[in-house]
Amino acid sequence: MVKAVAIITASDTCFKDHSKDASGQALAELAQKLYPEANIHTLIIPDERELMERELKYYCDSNVDLVLTTGGTGLAYRDVTPEATKAVIQKEVPAITIAMTIESLKKTPMAMLSRSVAGIRDKTLIINFPGSKKAVLECFEVVQPILSHAMALLQNDLNEVRTIHDSMQIGHVCPHSSNVDVTKVAFRPRVSPYPMLEMSQAWKIVDSVMAEWSEHFEIVSLEDAIGRVVAQPLSAMEPMPPFDASIKDGYACISSDGAGVRRVRTALTAGDAPTSPLLHGECARINTGAALPAGADCVVQVEDTKLVTASENGQVEIEVDILVAPKPQQDVRPIGFDIPMGTVLVDKGDVLDAAQIGMVAGAGYQNVTVRAYPKVALMSTGNELQEPSELKLKPAHIRDSNRTMLKTLLREHGYDSIDCGIVRDSPENLVAAISEAFKRADFLVCTGGVSMGERDLLKPVLLKDFGATLHFGRVHMKPGKPTTFATCEFEGKTKYIFALPGNPVSAYVCCLLFVIRALRVSSGRGAAWAKMRVRLDGCVPLDPRPEYARATVRFPDAEDMPVATLLGNQCSSRLLSACGASVLLELPAAGPVAGRSLPSGSLVPALITGRFDAFRSQ
Numbered sequence: 001m002v003k004a005v006a007i008i009t010a011s012d013t014c015f016k017d018h019s020k021d022a023s024g025q026a027l028a029e030l031a032q033k034l035y036p037e038a039n040i041h042t043l044i045i046p047d048e049r050e051l052m053e054r055e056l057k058y059y060c061d062s063n064v065d066l067v068l069t070t071g072g073t074g075l076a077y078r079d080v081t082p083e084a085t086k087a088v089i090q091k092e093v094p095a096i097t098i099a100m101t102i103e104s105l106k107k108t109p110m111a112m113l114s115r116s117v118a119g120i121r122d123k124t125l126i127i128n129f130p131g132s133k134k135a136v137l138e139c140f141e142v143v144q145p146i147l148s149h150a151m152a153l154l155q156n157d158l159n160e161v162r163t164i165h166d167s168m169q170i171g172h173v174c175p176h177s178s179n180v181d182v183t184k185v186a187f188r189p190r191v192s193p194y195p196m197l198e199m200s201q202a203w204k205i206v207d208s209v210m211a212e213w214s215e216h217f218e219i220v221s222l223e224d225a226i227g228r229v230v231a232q233p234l235s236a237m238e239p240m241p242p243f244d245a246s247i248k249d250g251y252a253c254i255s256s257d258g259a260g261v262r263r264v265r266t267a268l269t270a271g272d273a274p275t276s277p278l279l280h281g282e283c284a285r286i287n288t289g290a291a292l293p294a295g296a297d298c299v300v301q302v303e304d305t306k307l308v309t310a311s312e313n314g315q316v317e318i319e320v321d322i323l324v325a326p327k328p329q330q331d332v333r334p335i336g337f338d339i340p341m342g343t344v345l346v347d348k349g350d351v352l353d354a355a356q357i358g359m360v361a362g363a364g365y366q367n368v369t370v371r372a373y374p375k376v377a378l379m380s381t382g383n384e385l386q387e388p389s390e391l392k393l394k395p396a397h398i399r400d401s402n403r404t405m406l407k408t409l410l411r412e413h414g415y416d417s418i419d420c421g422i423v424r425d426s427p428e429n430l431v432a433a434i435s436e437a438f439k440r441a442d443f444l445v446c447t448g449g450v451s452m453g454e455r456d457l458l459k460p461v462l463l464k465d466f467g468a469t470l471h472f473g474r475v476h477m478k479p480g481k482p483t484t485f486a487t488c489e490f491e492g493k494t495k496y497i498f499a500l501p502g503n504p505v506s507a508y509v510c511c512l513l514f515v516i517r518a519l520r521v522s523s524g525r526g527a528a529w530a531k532m533r534v535r536l537d538g539c540v541p542l543d544p545r546p547e548y549a550r551a552t553v554r555f556p557d558a559e560d561m562p563v564a565t566l567l568g569n570q571c572s573s574r575l576l577s578a579c580g581a582s583v584l585l586e587l588p589a590a591g592p593v594a595g596r597s598l599p600s601g602s603l604v605p606a607l608i609t610g611r612f613d614a615f616r617s618q
């Protein structure tokens with residue numbers, strides 16, 4: 001267990017201006033990612049041997065597990081980090097720096113000029129890294145696989161050491177190995193072998209894998225086209241309006257007649273076909289949307305007229321007075337005013353909304369060709385699960401809430417799914433059910449069985465039985481840490497697997513953040529959720545992992561920021577914390593300061609994943 005890591009930057013330049021310390025910053029981020037629960041201490045000192053020795057001793061004697069230095073390893077006069085390190089270590093571990101050098105030499109012969117040292121003082125491992133960010137990133141990748149084992153050896157953690165040795169015997173140590181023997185529970189890895197990716201990396205992977213999705217098309221009726229992505233443009237085959245139409249209820253006139261009394265020749269309501277042309281001195285009573293008679297070039301609204309004579313029974317207007325001289329084209333929509341013929345009504349890539357669908361319907365289309373959605377299969381895994389409809393709960397059982405939730409969540413975002421039921425936690429059951437799901441769908445979204453328990457079999461089954469490529473198996477996020485994304489070839493087709501954690505809130509959040517994102521990318525829509533900044537209306541404790549906290553939002557005043565209220569306890573099992581959520585607050589990780597919280601009034605980014613008609617606040 002790594003509780004504390006220290007990063008020391010040795011550089012005269014960075015000591016004067018801390019903002020220049022890119023390599024120390026990079027090391028701190030890498031260490032935090034690898035050991036999210038650890039305290040990370042950072043320090044910048046000038047290239048002074050005595051100072052370096054003092055700080056190395058201080059951290060080692062304070063029981064820091066790992067000290068990583070950056071800088072001062074070269075040939076310059078003031079480069080003294082290796083000398084200081086040699087002075088404090090009791091045993092050198094030369095192969096660590098040899099491995100780093102071998103790897104760096106593949107990139108640049110300059111690696112020959114690094115004099116890095118690695119060694120141990122009591123129970124602390126010290127490693128010198130070069131002073132550039134690029135070199136730090138490359139060298140860290142080299143040493144990362146041995147760090148946890150080295151820590152376990154130094155801390156005399158016999159269990160951990162034995163597990164790693166055993167798993168080396170049976171081939172467990174490679175994170176993406178398919179050689180996983182799920183029958184040997186004692187030899188299962190006790191530390192997750194899956195690298196913990198940052199959210200941004202995980203999203204990048206999802207986006208790039210889904211970008212490979214081959215486009216398919218389907219024809220759907222306009223009524224089913226809401227939210228779909230247009231694959232073939234549609235153009236107006238006729239102008240809108242198809243005739244000169246009145247914009248007002250009034251009288252169609254000849255503008256050159258000016259103001260004055262007119263004989264009311266006829267009455268035209270919407271849908272009436274005009275008969276003979278108007279003559280000078282005449283007008284036609286007309287309604288909004290009706291076609292103007294030939295000869296008329298303007299409409300005078302009824303408010304600007306006065307009755308002069310009418311039939312005795314009041315049924316017929318005979319003469320009206322036009323009080324204001326009209327202008328040509330006044331209150332007339334000429335042919336094609338709204339949509340000229342040939343206008344592109346919807347273009348390739350448009351995401352259809354109700355207005356577009358109405359416009360296309362108005363142009364005479366009944367169907368539209370859109371990007372096909374992937375077929376999605378939904379499956380819950382777990383020996384403890386019962387169908388929600390079962391009347392009585394068996395001992396230690398719960399009803400499956402995830403499947404119904406995910407089905408409706410997907411539907412809310414426009415995606416149908418195929419129900420593949422509940423699958424029990426055994427390799428045979430999982431293999432049979434996953435094969436069946438692959439026959440029916442392109443995407444498999446399943447929940448449960450992705451963490452560290454001996455019944456968490458999804459990852460080994462995907463790797464061993466389906467030869468899947470695991471793109472990631474852990475993400476630095478809460479909730480959803482063990483979220484898994486894999487692809488595999490099945491009967492000549494690529495299948496996309498989102499194995500979400502079983503905890504209902506984790507399944508909910510990860511469906512929004514990964515599955516819906518992937519569905520959007522694969523159907524040609526933008527990946528990202530719209531974001532806004534909100535003001536917290538209470539103090540919010542921070543988790544060691546970056547957190548997607550569920551909250552409602554209110555808009556107190558047009559001038560003010562929207563205000564977010566957390567939906568109670570954010571425990572991953574408590575689905576109440578997602579009920580009525582309008583947003584997922586993007587809370588930062590607490591970082592090295594344990595117990596850190598954001599004070600009330602802090603501004604945080606929020607992903608808009610829900611509606612704003614939330615009914616609850618707790």
Ligand SMILES: Nc1nc2c(c(=O)[nH]1)N[C@H]1C(S)=C(S)[C@@H](COP(=O)(O)OP(=O)(O)OC[C@H]3O[C@@H](n4cnc5c(N)ncnc54)[C@H](O)[C@@H]3O)O[C@H]1N2
Nearest residue numbers: 380382400401402448449450451452456481501502503506
């Ligand atoms: N030793 C460790 N244990 C756990 C870790 C870890 O890192 N080390 N991670 C925790 C985290 S974080 C999560 S999230 C969960 C993920 O668990 P799994 O994906 O393996 O899911 P299960 O173990 O099958 O179930 C977890 C939880 O959720 C309930 N569940 C499962 N399916 C459903 C469903 N369809 N409807 C309702 N509730 C469901 C299940 O009963 C469990 O309570 O692992 C932690 N453990």
Ligand code: MOO
Nearest residue numbers: 479480481506572
């Ligand atoms: O990541 Mo888990 O989803 O915290 O409970």
Ligand SMILES: [Mg+2]
Nearest residue numbers: 449451453456
């Ligand atoms: Mg589990």
